[in-house]
Amino acid sequence: xxxxxxxxxxxxxxxxxxxxxxxxxxxxxxxxxxxxxxxxxxxxxxxxxxxxxxxxxxxxxxxxxxxxxxxxxxxxxxxxxxxxxxx
Numbered sequence: 001x002x003x004x005x006x007x008x009x010x011x012x013x014x015x016x017x018x019x020x021x022x023x024x025x026x027x028x029x030x031x032x033x034x035x036x037x038x039x040x041x042x043x044x045x046x047x048x049x050x051x052x053x054x055x056x057x058x059x060x061x062x063x064x065x066x067x068x069x070x071x072x073x074x075x076x077x078x079x080x081x082x083x084x085x086x087x
Contacts, residue, residue, distance in 0.1 A: 003076045029084040
């Protein structure tokens with residue numbers, strides 16, 4: 001079974017130079033919409049997904065959409081949310 005890890009801290013990805021702004025943005029959007037990490041995991045595992053040309057994934061679930069990127073590291077799927085949107 002693959003473990004799912006949601007990381008809203010972008011400091012570990014050096015190619016994203018604006019890591020602080022990204023982290024603050026997703027944290028603010030989550031707080032504004034009342035969404036927590038468990039709901040992001042639920043959208044990633046159960047939501048309808050669409051892969052975009054820039055390699056981001058849009059997962060729609062219930063009343064919200066999560067835009068994220070994911071990476072596989074051994075048996076762990078790391079999810080880096082970019083934003084959370086109300087539908």
